Amino acid sequence: MSMAAPSESSNAGLGLQQRRPHALGERFISILLMTAAALSVVTTFAIVLSLAGDTVAFFREVSVIEYLTGTLWTPLFSNPRFGIWPLITATFMTSAIAMLVAVPFGLAIAVYLSEFASLRARSLIKPLLEVLAGIPTVVYGYFALTAVTPFLRGFIPEIKSFNSLSAGLVMGVMIIPIVASLTEDAFNAVPRGLREGAYGLGAMRHEVALRVVFPAALSGVAAALLLALSRAVGETMIVALAAGQNPTFTLDPLVPVSTMTAYIVQVSLGDTPYGSIGYKTIFAVGATLFIITFAINFGSTLIVRRFRERYD
Amino acid sequence: MPVLINVTQKERETEPISEEMGVVDRANVVLETQRLSVFYGNFKAIHDVNLSFQKNKITALIGPSGCGKSTLLRALNRMNELVPSARAEGAVLYRGHNLYAPNVDPVEVRRRIGMVFQKPNPFPKSIYENIAFGLRINGWKGSKAEMDDIVERSLRRAALWDEVKDKLKQLGTSLSGGQQQRLCIARAIAVEPEVILMDEPCSALDPIATLKIEELMIELVKQYTIIIVTHNMQQAARVSDYTAMMMMRPDRSGEVIEFDTTETIFTKPKDKRTEDYVSGRFG
Numbered sequence: 001m002s003m004a005a006p007s008e009s010s011n012a013g014l015g016l017q018q019r020r021p022h023a024l025g026e027r028f029i030s031i032l033l034m035t036a037a038a039l040s041v042v043t044t045f046a047i048v049l050s051l052a053g054d055t056v057a058f059f060r061e062v063s064v065i066e067y068l069t070g071t072l073w074t075p076l077f078s079n080p081r082f083g084i085w086p087l088i089t090a091t092f093m094t095s096a097i098a099m100l101v102a103v104p105f106g107l108a109i110a111v112y113l114s115e116f117a118s119l120r121a122r123s124l125i126k127p128l129l130e131v132l133a134g135i136p137t138v139v140y141g142y143f144a145l146t147a148v149t150p151f152l153r154g155f156i157p158e159i160k161s162f163n164s165l166s167a168g169l170v171m172g173v174m175i176i177p178i179v180a181s182l183t184e185d186a187f188n189a190v191p192r193g194l195r196e197g198a199y200g201l202g203a204m205r206h207e208v209a210l211r212v213v214f215p216a217a218l219s220g221v222a223a224a225l226l227l228a229l230s231r232a233v234g235e236t237m238i239v240a241l242a243a244g245q246n247p248t249f250t251l252d253p254l255v256p257v258s259t260m261t262a263y264i265v266q267v268s269l270g271d272t273p274y275g276s277i278g279y280k281t282i283f284a285v286g287a288t289l290f291i292i293t294f295a296i297n298f299g300s301t302l303i304v305r306r307f308r309e310r311y312d
Numbered sequence: 313m314p315v316l317i318n319v320t321q322k323e324r325e326t327e328p329i330s331e332e333m334g335v336v337d338r339a340n341v342v343l344e345t346q347r348l349s350v351f352y353g354n355f356k357a358i359h360d361v362n363l364s365f366q367k368n369k370i371t372a373l374i375g376p377s378g379c380g381k382s383t384l385l386r387a388l389n390r391m392n393e394l395v396p397s398a399r400a401e402g403a404v405l406y407r408g409h410n411l412y413a414p415n416v417d418p419v420e421v422r423r424r425i426g427m428v429f430q431k432p433n434p435f436p437k438s439i440y441e442n443i444a445f446g447l448r449i450n451g452w453k454g455s456k457a458e459m460d461d462i463v464e465r466s467l468r469r470a471a472l473w474d475e476v477k478d479k480l481k482q483l484g485t486s487l488s489g490g491q492q493q494r495l496c497i498a499r500a501i502a503v504e505p506e507v508i509l510m511d512e513p514c515s516a517l518d519p520i521a522t523l524k525i526e527e528l529m530i531e532l533v534k535q536y537t538i539i540i541v542t543h544n545m546q547q548a549a550r551v552s553d554y555t556a557m558m559m560m561r562p563d564r565s566g567e568v569i570e571f572d573t574t575e576t577i578f579t580k581p582k583d584k585r586t587e588d589y590v591s592g593r594f595g
Binding site: 118119191193194195196197198199200201202203204207211212215216 | 496
């Protein structure tokens with residue numbers, strides 16, 4: 001074999017030639033995977049499209065101004081009003097109460113699991129959280145309605161049978177596992193070296209957790225909280241069962257309200273005729289909900305991207 | 313290099329049974345290990361290590377990969393305890409006090425015996441806050457001006473002040489690798505430890521940054537006692553006063569096979585394995 005004139009077969013000895021006809025199989029797998037990925041994108045667009053059609057139809061009949069500024073929501077009455085605010089305040093209130101429960105507990109659990117817990121304690125608590133995450137939301141809903149509300153009545157006699165307090169509290173318990181596990185992932189992503197650096201200076205566990213790990217994981221924590229929030233905003237069963245279906249423009253957590261999701265359920269289950277204005281409202285509300293959760297998720301992506309590389 | 317034997321110390325009960333007898337000046341020993349063994353679960357990582365570390369000297373721990381150099385170093389300030397399955401047997405005496413005694417707080421130990429790591433690990437905080445961190449967590453109470461003073465002094469001692477004095481508010485992580493490592497050294501000396509442990513502090517740095525750190529070590533050892541783990545033979549020869557050579561035993565635990573002045577280790581070692589290793593025949 002001459003160096004100056006490498007022949008076609010000069011690499012034969014190195015085993016560089018193709019040994020099996022793998023090109024076809026590789027192509028097939030790649031196409032299969034791409035189809036799966038494309039499917040989720042297509043689904044998203046299909047949802048947007050299906051929402052858009054009837055939403056546009058809705059706004060042909062109802063003014064956008066009334067929809068966005070009105071505080072009365074009575075689309076099925078003989079004198080219908082289409083102000084979205086009662087649904088938004090209800091959604092906001094139940095979500096806020098849920099976050100008030102889930103954020104402190106979820107963060108505390110995450111800090112404990114990642115910085116304090118022994119392997120034994122971890123192996124006990126992690127499966128328990130998974131059980132909590134696996135409970136169907138309808139069970140949570142009836143739990144709120146039939147156990148938590150009567151319990152709360154012991155302290156707050158004026159509380160109504162349907163109220164956002166009870167629904168919010170139970171929804172908070174439901175999203176604790178989401179906050180805890182996503183935040184713990186963020187803590188675990190903080191390099192070991194940072195912890196060692198702090199321990200090497202004589203830091204105690206809680207100082208390492210709160211002054212080094214937590215700030216370093218802040219972007220991940222913020223993203224986790226926003227994802228949990230969008231889960232709370234979109235949650236349906238618990239609020240439909242326990243918070244009521246009574247669109248009231250209020251921030252009183254003790255009276256029946258109707259969240260956006262609860263309203264959609266209510267109309268979908270009723271006998272609202274296809275194509276009527278009542279039917280179209282659920283698309284307008286659905287689109288509003290979609291935009292809100294999309295904005296929250298988008299915000300969490302931005303936060304992660306902006307701060308991701310800080311400790312590398 | 314003065315080589316003294318302190319005869320009166322020979323009768324002490326706590327006297328190490330070690331290869332280093334007659335090599336170190338017993339009156340100036342800051343830290344010593346006695347039959348120190350470290351285990352990870354059932355695995356013994358280092359076996360019966362007896363070593364003495366001299367005040368204001370640099371002691372290098374050398375040896376092939378996996379021989380337990382880092383484990384030994386981390387046992388000296390009880391950093392090993394952060395690994396859940398780790399435990400130690402024997403003793404580490406710091407000025408005569410056993411650091412592994414039940415009433416000793418590992419947090420106090422690590423404050424007096426600081427550490428610089430293989431990969432520079434500044435906190436994602438400002439340069440200023442990186443230095444201030446150690447003081448703040450140790451309950452430091454003083455004015456802003458005093459803190460400014462300590463930050464400047466620490467950065468000066470770490471030969472970093474001139475490069476960062478105009479950007480103390482910038483993130484420590486925005487510096488170059490070599491600067492980050494000097495920031496970590498400044499952070500360690502800000503809390504005024506007596507001993508600084510360095511775990512391959514230059515292995516992630518380029519030759520010029522490495523040289524800077526080495527010069528810094530030679531400067532720092534006037535005030536501190538330094539123990540360094542290194543894979544770099546030239547580095548051990550250039551900077552250290554004493555060298556401990558470690559090897560893996562057949563049961564895979566590490567032991568010290570020879571300890572002497574660096575000059576002796578590199579010019580006329582007693583053990584054939586040391587000679588082979590420092591002359592680059594293996595490892």
